Amino acid sequence: MSEIPDLECRAISKNFDDFKAVKDVSFSVPQGTFFSILGPSGCGKTTLLRMIAGFQKPTSGDLLIKGKSVLDVPPNKRPVSMVFQHLALFPMMNIGANVGFGLRQRDVNKTDIKKLVERVLDRVGLGGVADRPVSSLSGGQKQRVAIARCMVLEPDVLLLDEPLGALDLKLREHMKIELKQLQSEFNTTFVYITHDQSEALVMSDQIAVMNHGVFEQTGTAKELYYEPSTAFVAGFVGEANRFAATVDQRDGVGLQMATDQGQILRGIDASGGLTQGEKVDVFVRPEAVRLSRKASDMAGMGNAGQGTVESVLFNGANSQLILRDQTTGAEMSVALPQTGEFRDLTRGDVVHFGWEPKQTRVYSAIRGM
Incomplete structure (x- = not known):
């Protein structure tokens, strides 16, 4: 009992x-x-x-x-x-x-x-x-x-x-x-x-x-x-980058989406049953995004881009970068690695970023959230 x-x-x-x-x-x-x-x-x-x-x-x-x-x-x-x-x-x-x-x-x-x-x-x-x-x-x-x-x-x-x-x-x-x-x-x-x-x-x-x-x-x-x-x-618990997008195509639980700003993203259907043409909300954790000074390091990542540093938010182990995607103009928050490799980054610097599709969670859109 x-x-x-x-x-x-x-x-x-x-x-x-x-x-x-x-x-x-x-x-x-x-x-x-x-x-x-x-x-x-x-x-x-x-x-x-x-x-x-x-x-x-x-x-x-x-x-x-x-x-x-x-x-x-x-x-x-x-x-x-x-x-x-x-x-x-x-x-x-x-x-x-x-x-x-x-x-x-x-x-x-x-x-x-x-x-x-x-x-x-x-x-x-x-x-x-x-x-x-x-x-x-x-x-x-x-x-x-x-x-x-x-x-x-x-x-x-x-x-x-x-x-x-x-x-x-x-x-x-x-x-x-x-x-x-x-x-x-x-x-x-x-x-x-x-x-x-x-x-x-x-x-x-x-x-x-x-x-x-x-x-x-x-x-x-x-x-x-x-x-x-x-x-x-996904948006309330923890920090997350959020994109409004539309599903272009799907392969099993995998999705390809176009954001409202024209960025192509790949991710996982977290709510189940999302269909082509459906409006979705896409979430990516700042710590899921990798940084590099070389574009070649983003090969095979699934989601990649080049961004300009808008600001550096120094908070010790929780420091973050605010990046502006050079192609779409979208703003992203990226956790700054604690290796010291990027400690000299300043406003205006250019870096490459990327993350894996499994780190991208996609849900049916809730507008006004």
Whole structure:
């Protein structure tokens, strides 16, 4: 018999008058999973999280925690806790009082509260600070206090509503690693919503990409990055060059296309069933494109061209070139190899570029994406 998931949503929908914010979303989250819902602002992810928490009631569908429906269970009675973006710590209380707040609401006796608070603070790396004021903490420490306040209640599911959004870049990068470590330490199911793909890719066991109220694709970070099933996922997860094109001919899953700017490309039918004459969206990752100072190095590549360097975007290991195709005028982003071979490239230099057809993913066109 399969294990009952910690969280299951069955055809959940939420309408606000004529607007459908969430449309028949179904998914399940096994125990101990870090599950992220990734999508742009307005896609419905916060509404979905608020329904799981009990702050909003679904228009239709069912929500189950540990196999039991919680549709009629009020928020304070559900076995879930929630970490908000702005943390909502109480500045007039010390750290211990903040962490123990929920326990006091449940009428746990003071002796047990003290023990439980000390134990959970130790587990988040803040042992011995219960008597300190919240104002004495750094941003990352406050984040851990907010998590400790939830985890002391031993929820079946911890909901996290873009909790890193208010942090500076360096601290956010650090907290991504720390959050994943805390989730592993507690072995609690985390449901995390974010519009930041880096957060989702780094931390998650499973990611659902949400758009216009539906899940476009659910999978591991590698599956979403290397095998996006829709044009939206290909364009939203990771960096990609996108071309609007028309299918000229096909050979099995292989396609030859003409872009709107006249470039001939060869790639793979990622959505299946694309036909001659069909409008398509073509995606190529910047790191899939090879550079050379010699045209002969691009022989047999399948897709090749000559470009002028428009700009060099130096960002250490993530540096990129912006190239202008000399034939079509199309602009392309290309990951700069870290061999040092091209470190002297500057605006106006000419280079040859190319990539293999298997690195080109093609989907039925979504105009206005």
